[in-house]
Amino acid sequence: MMTPQTVLMCPPDHFEIAYVINPWMEGQFANTDAALARRQWDGLRAALERHAKVALEPPQRALPDIVFTANAGLVLGKKVIVSRFRSPERRGEEPHHRAFFADNGFEILDWPSDIPFEGAGDALFDRGQSLLWAGHGFRSAAAVPALLEKLLGRKTAALNLVDPRFYHLDTCLCPLDGGYLLYFPPAFEERSRALIESLVAPSKRIAVEEEDALKFCCNAVDLDGHVFVNGASDSLRSRLRGAGFTPVITPLSEFMKAGGAAKCLTLKLVEE
Ligand code: ARG
Numbered sequence: 334m335m336t337p338q339t340v341l342m343c344p345p346d347h348f349e350i351a352y353v354i355n356p357w358m359e360g361q362f363a364n365t366d367a368a369l370a371r372r373q374w375d376g377l378r379a380a381l382e383r384h385a386k387v388a389l390e391p392p393q394r395a396l397p398d399i400v401f402t403a404n405a406g407l408v409l410g411k412k413v414i415v416s417r418f419r420s421p422e423r424r425g426e427e428p429h430h431r432a433f434f435a436d437n438g439f440e441i442l443d444w445p446s447d448i449p450f451e452g453a454g455d456a457l458f459d460r461g462q463s464l465l466w467a468g469h470g471f472r473s474a475a476a477v478p479a480l481l482e483k484l485l486g487r488k489t490a491a492l493n494l495v496d497p498r499f500y501h502l503d504t505c506l507c508p509l510d511g512g513y514l515l516y517f518p519p520a521f522e523e524r525s526r527a528l529i530e531s532l533v534a535p536s537k538r539i540a541v542e543e544e545d546a547l548k549f550c551c552n553a554v555d556l557d558g559h560v561f562v563n564g565a566s567d568s569l570r571s572r573l574r575g576a577g578f579t580p581v582i583t584p585l586s587e588f589m590k591a592g593g594a595a596k597c598l599t600l601k602l603v604e605e
């Protein structure tokens with residue numbers, strides 16, 4: 334029996350657009366509908382609760398992006414690397430995440446304070462092989478993949494992100510059960526794309542079109558053969574079904590304005 338999954342989320346009590354640190358946030362200052370954001374977040378939570386436990390981190394005033402718990406840190410077993418945010422706007426989240434992990438029995442690994450690393454937003458475990466995909470280029474520093482490999486003792490593939498709209502790895506790549514990989518190839522530098530192709534067989538690659546990528550279809554939560562996304566075209570849905578997955582659409586327009594969707598709003602606390 335596999336350990337049941339627990340997903341960390343943080344209620345959007347103080348969610349808003351108060352600054353701009355990615356292209357999605359431009360022109361969105363104070364432009365979110367709080368009631369709609371709450372309904373969408375509740376909808377995602379309810380959908381996930383059919384397949385996993387949901388743990389909650391308390392929301393914090395003046396830290397609107399703390400809802401994006403994918404960026405709290407990177408968990409492996411009972412160890413965690415707590416994020417070191419690139420932007421000062423999000424650094425205030427760090428002590429809250431640290432407290433959450435300490436209170437919940439995680440061993441916090443040392444991480445150098447001068448190396449930005451944005452947790453599971455930029456580091457994703459493959460679901461078919463023992464491999465960690467690590468993104469860098471916009472948020473996490475170039476030194477991050479090698480450091481993760483050393484600290485966690487897990488083979489790590491470094492992927493250089495080149496499109497500012499896909500600034501975190503989890504906005505353009507999602508490992509799925511059975512070794513499938515949902516991804517948007519143009520978000521990666523040529524050599525990184527070649528690395529992906531060398532590590533994942535063609536039959537396991539689900540490359541998406543820009544139209545789907547812009548709906549953050551790669552920002553997916555995979556649980557129990559279900560793939561929870563903000564949006565996906567009919568053709569992508571049928572490709573997912575063809576690979577044995579059940580796509581579930583949970584609209585997250587308010588969070589898209591901040592540059593985040595389903596995966597960003599969650600962090601799996603069980604990673605073996
Ligand atoms: N506004 C947030 C930021 O720019 C969104 C974070 C989205 N999180 C993610 N894991 N992609 O940092």
